[in-house]
Amino acid sequence: MILAVLFANSEGNILVERFNGVPAEERLHWRSFLVKLGAENLRGVKNEELLVACHKSVYIVYTVLGDVSIYVVGKDEYDELAWVAGEYGKRQNQETNKVKASY
Template sequence: MLLAVLIANSEGNILVERFNGVPAEERLHWRSFLVKLGADNLRGVKNEELLVANHKSVYIVYTVLGDVSIFVVGKDEYDELAYPPMGAWPISRNGSVAETIFVITSALKDVCGKPPTERLFLDKYGKICLCLDEIVWKGLLENTDKDRIKRLIRLKPPTEF
């Protein structure tokens, strides 16, 4: 299960968060832990360079894209033991946390047209939230195909069945 997707700015302010199966009383802990993890480790990291951490039997993959930091927390079938070799991104239904963050960063670049600044991210906030909802649904990696995600976030009724 994907427990959390969190996107923060460079100062550590949370821009978007999605929790799945995390009790409300634990969410504050995860927010502060992830922001601190990013502050400690993301300085000087190149865009889309993946970092991996393990905490309380869950895996965390995080990266920087433009001015935002992206964190994905997974457990059980979403563990980093399924991480594909670099250059080979076999997208499957049951993927790793790294696959999930790859799809999210790809969708963010498509929506924003480039690695986002904080202002551009906030300007495209609605579409970004729709993308996240189409990518991760109830803790599972739902959609990975860029073209399908683009069609689903158009907010028009589907014409093909």
């Protein structure tokens, strides 16, 4: 299932967020984790180059589009998020960056 979709600006401020099945007390942790993940890994990344992070059974596919960072978090039947990101990168002749992240 898709757990979260977040859009943030280049300064790390959340512009839009939608959570699905994530308890309210965990949302703050996800916000800060995703912004930190993007700050560490999205510098110098080309527009629409997909990055993949994995923690236990949760996959995060994220990218930058202009000054906006986009994060999609999924698990279970959406494990293919990582596969789709990898296939997209191959079609674009780009190397998909796989980043191990801890939450």
